[in-house]
Amino acid sequence: MRRPTGESLQRLRIFLSNLPASAYIFIMFYVSIGILIAISFTVPRKYIVEWSFTLENYVRIFTDPRFLSPILNTFLIVTVATILLIIVGFPIAYYLARVNPNLGIKLIFFLIIPVEVNYLIRVYAWRNILGENGFLNSLLLSLGVIDKPLTFLFYSWFAVVIVLIHEWLPYVVIPFYVNLVGIPRQLYEAAMDLGANRWQIFRSITLPLVKPAVLTVLFIVFIPSLGEFAIPSLVGGESGIMLGVLIDRYLSDFRLAFGAALSFILLLVTMGLSILMIKIFGYEALYQR
Amino acid sequence: MAKSADVILRVDRVSKRFGETWALRDVSLDVYRGELLVLLGPSGSGKSTLLRIIAGLETATSGRLYMDGVDITDLPPYKRDTSMVFQHLALFPHMTVYENVAYGLKIRGVPKEEIDRRVDEVLSLVRIRELRDRKVTKLSGGQQQRVAIARSLILRPKILLLDEPLGALDLKLRKELHIELKRLHEEVGNTWIFVTHDQEEALTLADRIGVMNEGRLIQVGEKWDVYDYPKTRFVAEFIGETNMFTVSIDDISGGVATGSWKGFRVSFKDGGFRPGETIYLSVRPENLHISKEPPRGEEYNVFHGVVDVEVFRGSYVIYHIRLDNGEVIRVTVLSKDAEFDPGDRVYVYWRFDKGVPLRE
Amino acid sequence: METSRLLKIALVAYTAFTVGFFIYLPVAVIIVYSFNDVPFFIPEWRGFTLEWFVKAFTRRDVVTSLWNSLYIAVFTTAVSLALAIPPTFYVVRGRGRVKDLYMLYLMLPFVIPWIIIGVSLYIFYWYLGIEKSLLTAALGHIVYSIPLIVTLLAPRLYSLDPDIERASMDLGATPWQTFRYVVFPQVFPAIVSAAIITFIWSFDNFVISYYTLGGELTWPVWVFSVIGKQRNIFPVVMAVSTVIILVSTVVIAYIVKKGYVDIL
Numbered sequence: 021m022r023r024p025t026g027e028s029l030q031r032l033r034i035f036l037s038n039l040p041a042s043a044y045i046f047i048m049f050y051v052s053i054g055i056l057i058a059i060s061f062t063v064p065r066k067y068i069v070e071w072s073f074t075l076e077n078y079v080r081i082f083t084d085p086r087f088l089s090p091i092l093n094t095f096l097i098v099t100v101a102t103i104l105l106i107i108v109g110f111p112i113a114y115y116l117a118r119v120n121p122n123l124g125i126k127l128i129f130f131l132i133i134p135v136e137v138n139y140l141i142r143v144y145a146w147r148n149i150l151g152e153n154g155f156l157n158s159l160l161l162s163l164g165v166i167d168k169p170l171t172f173l174f175y176s177w178f179a180v181v182i183v184l185i186h187e188w189l190p191y192v193v194i195p196f197y198v199n200l201v202g203i204p205r206q207l208y209e210a211a212m213d214l215g216a217n218r219w220q221i222f223r224s225i226t227l228p229l230v231k232p233a234v235l236t237v238l239f240i241v242f243i244p245s246l247g248e249f250a251i252p253s254l255v256g257g258e259s260g261i262m263l264g265v266l267i268d269r270y271l272s273d274f275r276l277a278f279g280a281a282l283s284f285i286l287l288l289v290t291m292g293l294s295i296l297m298i299k300i301f302g303y304e305a306l307y308q309r
Numbered sequence: 310m311a312k313s314a315d316v317i318l319r320v321d322r323v324s325k326r327f328g329e330t331w332a333l334r335d336v337s338l339d340v341y342r343g344e345l346l347v348l349l350g351p352s353g354s355g356k357s358t359l360l361r362i363i364a365g366l367e368t369a370t371s372g373r374l375y376m377d378g379v380d381i382t383d384l385p386p387y388k389r390d391t392s393m394v395f396q397h398l399a400l401f402p403h404m405t406v407y408e409n410v411a412y413g414l415k416i417r418g419v420p421k422e423e424i425d426r427r428v429d430e431v432l433s434l435v436r437i438r439e440l441r442d443r444k445v446t447k448l449s450g451g452q453q454q455r456v457a458i459a460r461s462l463i464l465r466p467k468i469l470l471l472d473e474p475l476g477a478l479d480l481k482l483r484k485e486l487h488i489e490l491k492r493l494h495e496e497v498g499n500t501w502i503f504v505t506h507d508q509e510e511a512l513t514l515a516d517r518i519g520v521m522n523e524g525r526l527i528q529v530g531e532k533w534d535v536y537d538y539p540k541t542r543f544v545a546e547f548i549g550e551t552n553m554f555t556v557s558i559d560d561i562s563g564g565v566a567t568g569s570w571k572g573f574r575v576s577f578k579d580g581g582f583r584p585g586e587t588i589y590l591s592v593r594p595e596n597l598h599i600s601k602e603p604p605r606g607e608e609y610n611v612f613h614g615v616v617d618v619e620v621f622r623g624s625y626v627i628y629h630i631r632l633d634n635g636e637v638i639r640v641t642v643l644s645k646d647a648e649f650d651p652g653d654r655v656y657v658y659w660r661f662d663k664g665v666p667l668r669e
Numbered sequence: 670m671e672t673s674r675l676l677k678i679a680l681v682a683y684t685a686f687t688v689g690f691f692i693y694l695p696v697a698v699i700i701v702y703s704f705n706d707v708p709f710f711i712p713e714w715r716g717f718t719l720e721w722f723v724k725a726f727t728r729r730d731v732v733t734s735l736w737n738s739l740y741i742a743v744f745t746t747a748v749s750l751a752l753a754i755p756p757t758f759y760v761v762r763g764r765g766r767v768k769d770l771y772m773l774y775l776m777l778p779f780v781i782p783w784i785i786i787g788v789s790l791y792i793f794y795w796y797l798g799i800e801k802s803l804l805t806a807a808l809g810h811i812v813y814s815i816p817l818i819v820t821l822l823a824p825r826l827y828s829l830d831p832d833i834e835r836a837s838m839d840l841g842a843t844p845w846q847t848f849r850y851v852v853f854p855q856v857f858p859a860i861v862s863a864a865i866i867t868f869i870w871s872f873d874n875f876v877i878s879y880y881t882l883g884g885e886l887t888w889p890v891w892v893f894s895v896i897g898k899q900r901n902i903f904p905v906v907m908a909v910s911t912v913i914i915l916v917s918t919v920v921i922a923y924i925v926k927k928g929y930v931d932i933l
Contacts, residue, residue, distance in 0.1 A: 037755035048812045049778050052793035108687050115680040134696040136917040137910045138889050145695040148712045186691050206399035214413035215387040228403045247782020264784050283788045290781050
């Protein structure tokens with residue numbers, strides 16, 4: 021049946037059908053990132069780009085504590101939030117997957133509903149809960165736990181962490197849920213039969229087998245959060261400042277070279293972390309889902 | 310095979326209910342030390358449930374279990390001296406062969422040197438020592454099988470439970486592993502309970518067979534006994550091939566019962582029957598004979614018919630004979646004696662005592 | 670077993686509390702306070718009103734921004750589906766190093782923070798002198814939604830049996846007919862769910878839109894531009910959110926119930 025040119029025809033067809041998407045990504049992503057990187061090595065000028073190579077932007081970023089501390093702050097906040105997310109989200113997924121699997125699917129659906137409200141609005145709604153006159157403070161005041169409102173609850177890194185947990189919790193629960201549901205029941209039974217108690221089973225079987233979900237969470241939560249700027253600018257105040265806020269400040273001020281340099285640092289960091297995570301968890305964790 | 314009547318496990322009137330359905334009804338069974346007992350039955354017969362109750366993975370609704378005389382009914386699985394090889398093996402996918410096999414000992418806090426020694430020992434026993442550090446997910450079906458057995462055997466369980474462990478393998482590999490399992494059982498010398506729905510597997514492996522259906526244990530015995538003297542139609546038809554005749558008895562004399570089956574007269578050994586009773590007579594195809602001449606002697610039942618179909622099976626041939634009353638029966642003949650062709654008129658006969666009369 | 674029951678109760682309580690506090694509380698606040706008779710946002714109940722709903726849908730800036738979001742989301746979903754389906758097949762069916770590298774090439778926009786896509790396009794448009802508009806924002810969304818769709822569709826395609834396609838071709842169908850009549854019906858539910866997720870993502874995206882929009886704003890960007898700056902706007906925003914959550918819940922429930930999509 022196959023004509024002599026069949027194979028190369030097939031190749032041509034694959035090539036042509038992939039061309040539009042590939043070209044699109046090339047121009048809109050790789051070329052524009054290329055321009056961004058190029059500009060980050062030009063002299064910092066407002067409103068214009070002066071094409072002469074310099075490392076000035078980077079030197080300033082890595083020597084001036086005004087830049088370094090938001091960068092470190094970003095890591096601190098996102099790391100804390102991710103760890104808390106896993107701590108908070110895993111038992112929920114474990115409950116949904118193990119204790120009552122039928123109900124699980126329905127509850128997952130309910131987890132997704134709140135996401136339909138734009139996150140900026142939900143973020144802002146936290147003001148009513150954590151703010152100086154918010155519910156939490158009024159509750160604590162009326163219970164007599166405190167005698168004046170807590171101010172660290174809002175416009176602080178604490179608020180950023182809480183809101184990040186709010187924003188990402190469904191995206192942590194779902195991968196863990198899918199992962200846990202996928203572990204055959206027989207594995208637990210086999211471990212029990214071989215003499216393991218509940219805790220030993222959890223440590224030796226459950227935990228190692230949810231590694232893929234941890235990797236997923238790092239990719240869909242940790243990495244994107246590093247670039248977050250709406251949340252810290254809405255609820256972060258000074259202590260909750262993050263790299264994204266900094267980038268936006270310089271861009272709004274039209275100091276493109278500087279903003280570009282900060283962006284490139286963020287890009288390098290996220291790519292470096294991605295590679296590191298794949299190295300640690302193993303490439304196959306991505307497929308093991 | 311000499312078996313002492315030393316009971317290692319007594320299953321005493323165990324029943325199990327899942328919601329509205331009874332998976333096990335009043336099952337009692339003695340398992341002897343060192344034997345290989347096969348629980349045989351169709352799917353849904355309750356055989357796996359019984360095995361899981363013995364392992365402690367399910368709890369019985371009623372009834373008790375005794376191991377070496379000690380009541381173990383309420384012990385959790387990890388406190389029982391049994392170990393299970395699962396249907397889909399349930400190897401831990403994130404571990405190597407070594408880690409899988411060492412798991413049970415590690416959990417018990419056995420020192421590393423001893424674990425190493427025993428892992429090597431048991432891997433040699435199942436002949437996969439060279440695979441020690443491989444990932445289990447990278448092994449073939451037969452190799453995974455051996456890892457699963459090694460993982461259980463390393464704990465030196467009093468009873469090894471095997472839940473259709475060969476189900477997923479192809480026929481050729483299964484046959485190889487049957488021989489291997491027989492050897493392993495002889496070498497290890499502990500008690501095995503093996504669950505399967507495959508009667509050929511049961512006959513190959515078993516010392517004794519327990520046949521189950523619809524939650525009941527119908528018959529237990531040495532495999533020859535179960536094959537030659539089935540207690541019910543179900544057992545006769547489930548194990549091996551058979552011809553089943555529905556006979557209404559009209560005469561009993563001198564230890565021989567006689568009745569009619571669709572126009573033919575049939576005689577068989579009396580089993581305390583009464584005239585007028587209807588029974589089922591099971592006759593194995595290999596106990597039937599064919600010839601062109603009628604047999605001499607009085608001790609035969611003789612039918613007359615035409616060869617309908619000839620099925621060649623290598624060392625033997627199955628003839629489907631259409632009898633004069635229109636019914637078809639099957640007869641097995643060794644290939645060297647298979648001298649008949651479709652269309653030949655033949656006599657089919659068997660000795661009275663080769664028919665097994667069954668009440669139910 | 671006693672511990673098991675205790676564990677179960679603890680897990681139920683834990684789940685109820687964490688999900689209630691972290692996920693539902695702010696949403697409940699939004700829904701409840703969209704009916705509060707106060708022209709700004711305070712944690713105090715002063716009576717029921719529908720005023721903010723009326724106001725919301727008579728304000729031109731609100732309605733326009735919602736339409737703009739809808740326009741961008743539809744455009745993004747349609748174009749990126751068309752662009753992303755062939756590469757998904759290649760990623761699933763292809764073999765070898767070229768495929769692995771291609772996958773990395775395609776997936777990179779997916780695994781970096783959105784702000785980088787936004788900022789680089791901001792500079793890109795500026796550098797090329799392209800005037801920003803709804804279209805430029807949609808083009809920005811597509812950069813991310815191509816790999817998003819590949820990620821969503823690939824698992825489903827893995828489970829397709831390529832022999833069925835070979836059988837179809839063997840029976841004389843052209844590749845296009847094979848796709849249209851054999852492959853497409855099998856992957857349709859997956860495509861619908863990918864389309865829905867892409868649509869919702871695009872409708873709701875703030876960061877990329879923020880850097881690639883011109884004078885016309887989308888709903889999230891409009892919200893960002895007024896939130897915290899105009900004190901009396903938040904009740905209106907909450908009213909719109911209440912409507913959105915109601916409509917989208919009904920629509921999604923309907924689609925899920927009809928079995929058009931397979932969740933998870």
